[in-house]
Amino acid sequence: MKPNCLRTVFLILLASVSAFAEAGEPATSDVVIYGATPAGIAAALTAAGGECSVLLIEPTARIGGMTTHGLSHSDFHSFESLHGPFLKFSQRVLKHYETTYGKDSEQVRDCWRGTHGEPSVNLLIFQQMLAEKPSIRILTEHRLTRVTVEDHLITTLTFSLPNGGSVAITPRIVIDASYEGDLLAAAGVPYGVGREARSEYGESLAPEKFDTQLQGYNFRLCMTQEPKNRVPVPVPKNYDRDDYATLVPLVREGKFRSAFGYPGSPFVLKAHLPALPNDKRDINDVSKGLVRLSLPGHNLKYPDGDLATRRRIEQEHLDWQLGLIHFVQTDPALPEEFRKEAATWGLCGDEFTETDHIPPQIYVREARRMVGLRVYTEADTEYAPNDARSRLHPDSIAVGEYSHNCHGTDHEGPMIGGRHTGEFYKGVAPYQIPYGVMVPKKMRNLLVPTACSASHVGFCAIRLEPIWMSLGGAAGHAAHMTLEANIPVQQVDIEALQKRIWSYGGATIHVSDVPPGHPDFAAVQWWAGLGGLHGLEPAPAKPGTRGQHIVSQYFEAFPGHAAKLDQPLDDALTKRWTALVRELNLPVPVDPTTRGDWIREVFATTRLAVEATDSKQGKRTRTSHPAGEEKLALQLLGVSDEQVERFDAARKAGLLEWAPVHLPTHPPGDCNHYGWPVATMSGDTIVVMHRRIPGHRAKGAGKPHPKMSYGVVLRSDDSGKSWSEPYDLRDCMKPEDRDRGGIVPLSHRAKFDKGNQSPLGYKVHLHAIGTARDGAVIA
Template sequence: MAADPNVDVVVYGATPAGIAAAVAAGKSGQSVLLIEPTNRIGGLVTSGLSHTDFHSLESLSGAFLDFANRVEAHYIETDGPDSPQVEASYHGTFGEPKVNLAVFHALLDEHPRVERIHQHALSALKLSESQSQKRIESATLVDPQGNTRTIRGSVFVDGSYEGDLMAMAGVEWRAGREGRDEHGESLAPEAADDQLQAYNFRFIMTQEESNRVTPVAPPGYQREDFVGVLDAIASKKIERVFDYPSKCIFKAHLPVLPGGKYDINDVSRGLVRLSLPGKNLGWPDGTAEERQAIYDEHLRDQVGLLYFLQNDPEVPEAFRQEAKQWGWCRDEFLDTNHLPPQLYVREARRMQGVSIYTQTDSEYAEEGTRAKFHRDSIAMADYGNNCHGTHHEGPRFGGKHSGEFYNPVPPYQIPYGVLLPKEIDNLLVPGAVSSSHVGFCALRLEPVWMSLGQAAGHAAALAVQLDQPVQQVDVASLQSQLHANGSATIYVSDVLPDSPDFAGVQWWGAAGGLLKLYPEGTPRKPRGKKLHGQYTEAAPGHAVELDQPLDAKLEQRWRALAESMSVPLAGLPKANGTTTRGDFIRAAATAARE
């Protein structure tokens, strides 16, 4: 079969990372093919994960912030600017799956250079080798009818959660946990093992009768699999079937989503869990059939548990009646009986690439109020290492997860090397990024994946334009493109993407100019004041305070930094009592451009 004409950038997997990569490459003027192996784009953002994981709004930038703004604009246009739906969307970060899906499609429709195809799975790659480097020449895809299509590309981006393209290309990867000494990680186990962070579904449910669909028993339901939950209820440690954030069986995230809908999740450290450690070990490197079997097992367990609680006569009446008030949403997931089409794959393969992101990368630096500094940062986040458990001890109900941790850290940077394989010179991997298990637990969040995807898309475009390996892309040029497109590479709490100073401050921060702005001994607080649920005000110790007077000591340090960057010093202002920090950074940015 003759190969299709060349495409500049081939993106496999229309997850949020894949979509962000495709859009970024398309905006940069490249021809892009976005390939989704299923019939639904958007990954978990359109499959139930609507209660987005971040802490402060100030951590949102770039592709995800643009997406959230579009979701909010959808509700404003549909329901009115003062509507409950707009308020419930929390600045567009809490969107109904059907709205998130529509917004993703509308976003892609704006970019004619991005072609997208659905239900085409990767079946083969053709690689070439010269000297010590390998290169992907083409990818062959297969549709559900068995028809094949071969795509030639200049640069490939693996946007899948599982790293399927990466693995087929022969890139080194890992699943399971590293031992504590391998990377010096206190959250890692003593010895390496094959344990994997557990999966569950993110159901979308409602109590509103007009939009409620009554759950039915799933295929393979057996009552005896669920009778153990009666002992958990009798223990008095469970107060309700649905609640937030604890002492319940199904965590119904608050605040409620628009449309009276709830994003349902596993109860962290709960007596009864939805996540099933050990049941997912075959997923990372599994065939489509093996993954389907794991999907089916999780569905049987989690829908079966709900069905039991709603219908079994031995369930205490108060619990049974409460459970019956909940159901699937009639207007969601119409093709899959109102159930999410995707399982929440929290962790699968992890590339072992140029840089391996570990626990220390999101911990405090030795000095100052910030995390470890990465001059080659291409994204930032503020969530922290979060693992719902990797092993279960004891009975299905009433046992205990192990390998669970929730680690508060200051906002952190992510280096370019986590996207880069060592072996392939035209592949970027923003989904199954290069990391340890513990490190990955700080990166596995949809806003972070979108930032990583955006960086991968711009890097791919630069590699195409300059005809160079992705490993040789100039990081400063990549950062400049990211900043120009509103994507932050360092957390700055008081200069956000809508500020005219954003690009200049981010440029200065990428060079190290924002380190040690606070006096020695300033208390370290990784998170700001709690707002609601997991959401907080901006992280303290991360403001640049552009209106503050520039003192002589800071001027001296900043001048030395400017000189090291070959920025002309003649036009830089001096500390004179009226010059501000903002004056200096603006002058330095202008001098650097000129």
């Protein structure tokens, strides 16, 4: 796309919705999210963390994506891996069941720590979480029809209305959280559909040659055997028993003992275990089965299809599933006992009441995949050499721990009795996902957490809702940061983004024994992300080895992924960690005795202000340590022990809050700041000013002048948890004062706001002290 040219791209989708405003001047919003999938909801919740206005737009009538459309059997393997948005959501689901039925109830037991909510409960929790954020506005039944792009910037989004009209919205940042990648395609962002050739990325699971095959779809019906809540399964209008007749000899040969079941006994339809609360089950496709719900090959026109094409494909899949259930329940050629057992199952009468108890959303496992800054492939999940951990990604913003999981991309032989091809299930260790998979190469204000940048094989390790929620949450954080700093999405400071993710309880690397809410969570995430926890355990004899099996797809913690903070340091590890901190130009800890002591001491010299969310109690807990421990910082500041005691007494009385500050080293700040204590009123904004000297790199705000030093200011609205990009104070000086050098006098400082136009002054809470990269102390 050429610069400075206006391009409008049309997406051919029919209208089906209501709107909040008709034609005229476009509505505006800081962040516009298309697709109220779990990823979209997570993005909205994190983007709304500040004062950003957020529009969450859903093309259908029901928010929540597959999590509210029947996929209640959440795809993860160990509870120790849960973090961030999905963990917060599941904790809210658990609390709902505890409040409604009692902590010792069967419903609490069956919700599986909140990860197995009924579709209606999942919907309720999402609605409640969004309602708690007044800056979020939700628009359902708004279908995208047009995207206007100018100079690699999305300037206008247009949505169809049910009355034939349209509404236009002007966004600052856009997040495409749709399963299909409709917005990115309409914006002209490059994408792919199909399977790459094995030679393109060297993937063992890829086909020999490129093809257009696509992973199969199916509906996730919610069914029950509870007579009081059981509704008969409707018979499709085009039902033909001949479509299913080849099942009869397979049943009589003993290939199937029941219509519904779970691996361990032969069955036709998978009724997931554990069961959901209130005697409900999530019905799914049977991997490598002789009878399948998914229909690969029948969905090839879905990703780029218009609404009519998609509806036709969805109806074909639904008719196949409902027809199969009707056949196993009623066909006289089947054994009577087989039919009787099948007839004990029905749709849930209290679910999907608006759509005849059938979820309206089909399970789109894979559609378009953006071609972005970073293409995620099979290699990204491979084990690091001789290591229990997977390959290290320092730019990680999310964690996955499922597997490369593909339900098949084609079918050979009869529909019943044949087999899917292109199917694979490859176990791997927990893996990191880098920021670049969400970022287009050129579009400056778009992030894509769901239809993200990955090969077919790589995407099959990402496409699970807990992982998508982590990516969505990271996208919301990144959107907030781009607005705050007024930068394109490609220039987001990854270290600052990671810090923000940790402060909200999100993980960027898997550490099984240091969960969100742990006092050392942020410190361990930081150290592990640098490679500090790699090399502690050898690779398992069998790739993909998990912990002890619990039930179904759930296991105890992955072996080899614990930090073991209380374990004494040995000489070999001390030597390796010493080399790492020296490489990072950090001070070597003095006589630490345990792994935890080492990590805490090193971390204390860097990011002392990171906060982690205590998910269990709903509180924020600081990962910092008493200011008296920060000896170098106190020496530089000249703070006496008596002063520290006075500050600490005020803190204990609730009058002040310690806000140990560390400015990021790249790109803001451009110097390695030591931590120092700042006493502020709890929750205060902290404005930090420091001096740049000749030779500082030109990143951040403004460019350094070769013959002068100058002042920059940074702002934190969360008591030092996160920081803005640096602002060059020369930009708000009078012309005659601009090049005078040194720290800008207070009389020439402008109010620190996004416009930087106000003549009013502001209070500088602290004058920063640290060391420049050339080793000089600056004041």
